[in-house]
Amino acid sequence: MAGVSHPGKQPTVKEVAQHAGVSPMTVSRTLAGGANVRPDLQERVLAAVRELGYHRNENARSLRPGQASGLIGVAITNLGNPYYGNFALGVEEAVAETGRRIVLGNTGGDPARERQLVADFMGRQVEGLVLVPSGGPSDHLRPERLGDVPLVLASRRIYGLDVDVVLLDDVGGAYRGTRALLDAGHTRIGYLGNVSSAFTGARRYEGYMRALDERGIEVDPDLVFREHHDSGSASDATRRLLDLERPPTAIFSANNRNSVGALHEIGRRLRGGASAAELPALVSFDDFELAELMPVPVTVVDHDPRELGREAARLLLSRLRIGDRTQVPARVVEMPVRLAPPPSD
Amino acid sequence: MAGVSHPGKQPTVKEVAQHAGVSPMTVSRTLAGGANVRPDLQERVLAAVRELGYHRNENARSLRPGQASGLIGVAITNLGNPYYGNFALGVEEAVAETGRRIVLGNTGGDPARERQLVADFMGRQVEGLVLVPSGGPSDHLRPERLGDVPLVLASRRIYGLDVDVVLLDDVGGAYRGTRALLDAGHTRIGYLGNVSSAFTGARRYEGYMRALDERGIEVDPDLVFREHHDSGSASDATRRLLDLERPPTAIFSANNRNSVGALHEIGRRLRGGASAAELPALVSFDDFELAELMPVPVTVVDHDPRELGREAARLLLSRLRIGDRTQVPARVVEMPVRLAPPPSD
């Protein structure tokens, strides 16, 4: 009960001042570090703060000109996906190191929701925006809409929008993953990709093609499936692949969801009596846990979404430190990926 | 360049008003829905808003008495863990349905960080708090510190703190999982738990004990490992279990991390030439992907962290609707879990 004079309302500087027998300014100065305040008054103020459970109102504070809100708006497509969860974690950590916080919104890949979130973030006076674009129209991201609030895009870029971007080395990773299969002697390599992230999908497919092309192998359209987006449809695609007259001996999967789908189908066939030897090897863009325990060899194109998040935050924070934000041209950072072959037995 | 008069600053009502040739109040009213504003003036205002890229300043808005901030503070232990990522998603979704947003902080399980985050959230005038407690002292959560800002705890409760809590049915899930192993004829069942979440750990261990007790089996202390917290140490514990003179024929793993650790060790032994038949069956509290593909049978105690998050948000939002928040006594909700046996082949 200590000091709760008006239950149901947060105390203000004024109340703290009254409680400590000083003026609001002395409270403000004390809370700002205490420069030019007599120690004994500081004591009294801090005691009153504790007594009343006072928290300085950051919203009122940021109303003053020159005072930033300390908020960064983050909109991602799917928080439930560990990839984006770790991405958000990376952003949060890097941003928290500067004393700022993130306001987080989940777009679910819906452009309308993205617009709405960005507008809301702007209204909350965020100092910057980190966005995993959902792919729709992007006029709400144009400079005249965002004023001087810097924007960083992650995972995908938007052409015509000249802002900082962090990407994975999609092309290189897909290229190296495919090449690993070629080096192991495979020549018929299926491709499982998706359409939901057109940008990323196109880049990974490019890496796949480039590796095949380098060895003079032509892409067989029967082996390429790119029209699905969840693990269920990836299972179906895998079934169709394996039911071909000349099935692939290996599969390149452009992401986590597709890898899981493919493995579900592989598991089904194993339980149906197939032997592991007649089932395809797999390269998976995106790591997943226990890949080593899979019944077929799984090579993983591994990367660190948390680090991607940190890097996105770093780009953003650096813009906040620059007075004229258009001074530095837009940067594109490609984060490296790592090939992790299956454990040799 | 449309209308960017003062680049580097967000436009205000005043500027919009000037631009539209009306008073600030007409702008405010128009933005509030347009009641009692002539249509043609509304037109002019909305045009000016578009022209200038105006976003209403929510911080200034919530300064007025009676106006809520529309922010909910969420502090969780590890966003990178898919369990908490989905939890956060559930909270975000439910909260967004009411037009509110979440400010998110990651505690990393550090009590000091938790205090800091909660204080910051209070300063930002959050309307409510959702917290996955880190387990340290909890005086910063006492009612006199939080004023009338409601708090909902998730995953763990804090004794002595009379607030709403959402939990999983830990005891029941562990009990049923263990009983499934007993029903399959196992009598020596190892236990892998952890200490990092003392509360949850104790509850799951209780369920394990209860199932054994019911069958008149005494807990063999050699089979119980509860002092570790990551998948690496869970691997070690599994090794020690399997190296016992009379190793267990099954293992109950109290969470995801432990299950993965145990499976890593099992994989190692398989690659070393062991046959699946001599390796233990597993029950895992917490689902994980591709459990069906594991070389030993894995039964999963499945649950929906996203739904847990939604429920936490629901409890919180219901408090916001009630004038006197202490009217309704603290509620404890236990979310159900589901037993998912391995696919029968």
Added chain:
DNA sequence: CTGTTAGCGCTTTCAG
């Protein structure tokens, strides 16, 4: 239907 006034909580001036 529209505008003016006042004040939300805070801090930057400017006086004492």
Added chain:
DNA sequence: CTGAAAGCGCTAACAG
């Protein structure tokens, strides 16, 4: 070293 005044952007309440 301390306080009083003024104003950040917004909107109830009260004129007109």
